[in-house]
Amino acid sequence: MAVLVVADNDNALLRDATHKTVTAALKISGDVDVLVLGKGAKAVADQAAKIAGVRKVLLAESDALGHGVAEAQADAVLALAGNYDAILVPATSGGKNFAPRVAAKLDVAPISEIVDVVAADTFTRPIYAGNALETVQSSDSKKVITVRPTAFAAAAEGGSASVESVSGADAAKTRFVSEEMVKSDRPELAAAKIVVSGGRAMGSAEEFQRVIEPLADKLGAAVGASRAAVDAGYAPNDYQVGQTGKVVAPQLYVAIGISGAIQHLAGMKDSKVIVAINKDADAPIFQVADFGLVADYKSAVPELMDALAAA
Numbered sequence: 001m002a003v004l005v006v007a008d009n010d011n012a013l014l015r016d017a018t019h020k021t022v023t024a025a026l027k028i029s030g031d032v033d034v035l036v037l038g039k040g041a042k043a044v045a046d047q048a049a050k051i052a053g054v055r056k057v058l059l060a061e062s063d064a065l066g067h068g069v070a071e072a073q074a075d076a077v078l079a080l081a082g083n084y085d086a087i088l089v090p091a092t093s094g095g096k097n098f099a100p101r102v103a104a105k106l107d108v109a110p111i112s113e114i115v116d117v118v119a120a121d122t123f124t125r126p127i128y129a130g131n132a133l134e135t136v137q138s139s140d141s142k143k144v145i146t147v148r149p150t151a152f153a154a155a156a157e158g159g160s161a162s163v164e165s166v167s168g169a170d171a172a173k174t175r176f177v178s179e180e181m182v183k184s185d186r187p188e189l190a191a192a193k194i195v196v197s198g199g200r201a202m203g204s205a206e207e208f209q210r211v212i213e214p215l216a217d218k219l220g221a222a223v224g225a226s227r228a229a230v231d232a233g234y235a236p237n238d239y240q241v242g243q244t245g246k247v248v249a250p251q252l253y254v255a256i257g258i259s260g261a262i263q264h265l266a267g268m269k270d271s272k273v274i275v276a277i278n279k280d281a282d283a284p285i286f287q288v289a290d291f292g293l294v295a296d297y298k299s300a301v302p303e304l305m306d307a308l309a310a311a
């Protein structure tokens with residue numbers, strides 16, 4: 001069986017989700033190639049070539065691929081699909097955009113967000129907002145799979161695969177117009193070792209920035225938010241953690257003024273250590289918390305900041 005992993009990258013850096021997807025791919029077969037889609041992304045291909053266990057790196061470049069246009073990404077993958085039995089894509093926002101297009105064009109059922117590989121045709125994936133795991137067996141001759149990166153360890157470095165250029169693809173019906181990038185010195189939410197998240201209790205965007213962001217910066221953490229906080233405009237969309245946001249599994253997750261609805265837990269309950277600050281002792285977040293503080297965040301967070309400053 002030959003497996004193609006589509007790399008997660010920003011034209012300059014190969015993201016860790018790729019290494020984790022390679023781990024999943026290697027559980028299916030030893031014949032794993034990595035496809036880098038981008039523009040001016042040779043450095044990314046060179047980084048992918050260093051992942052242990054990778055046979056070959058393919059580099060497809062075009063303007064549309066450089067901007068992550070999903071139609072072009074799907075076409076570039078489809079051009080190579082004939083050579084592979086399985087195509088694995090990290091379940092990031094970008095991956096979740098083009099992988100279903102690939103599956104539709106191949107007329108196969110996409111298998112989404114796998115968290116384990118049981119056999120080459122059998123996979124485990126969460127359902128019901130992560131409350132149950134189902135095992136699915138696919139009889140499709142070609143499998144299109146998105147992989148939840150937080151469920152797999154990163155493949156080690158140490159490989160020396162060859163890098164080969166393949167033809168890029170442009171989107172016939174879609175044109176890249178512009179993008180707005182949020183520049184931040186904080187770690188990326190999905191890959192951060194520590195995440196500090198705020199909920200509806202913050203009450204305003206100003207309060208969210210006053211309380212959550214300094215604590216995150218003190219801890220070198222990424223900032224997350226509940227959907228209620230995002231919907232109310234206290235935090236930007238890309239901060240959302242949960243079923244319809246990002247799935248994170250950091251070493252430490254700090255939830256402040258978040259009740260712990262199942263849709264929020266679906267995005268963070270696999271965190272190693274969970275700390276919750278909530279003034280309601282019956283809040284469901286305490287059922288998953290390793291350390292729970294029943295307190296008003298307005299007094300608890302300043303105390304925590306003082307203690308961290310003194311440490």
Ligand code: FAD
Nearest residue numbers: 199200201226227228242243244245257259263264279297
């Ligand atoms: P609330 O539930 O209102 O909780 C606020 C908490 O703050 C309460 O527990 C309260 O006791 C506490 N609090 C209040 N004041 C203070 C204070 N001064 N000090 C300390 N604690 C205080 N939600 C997500 O988060 N992510 C998702 O991806 C997501 N996807 C969804 C998908 C679907 C299909 C649906 C239906 C819902 C989804 N939701 C999601 C929404 C989810 O059901 C909850 O509504 C949401 O998570 C609640 O956010 P919250 O905990 O911030 O707000």
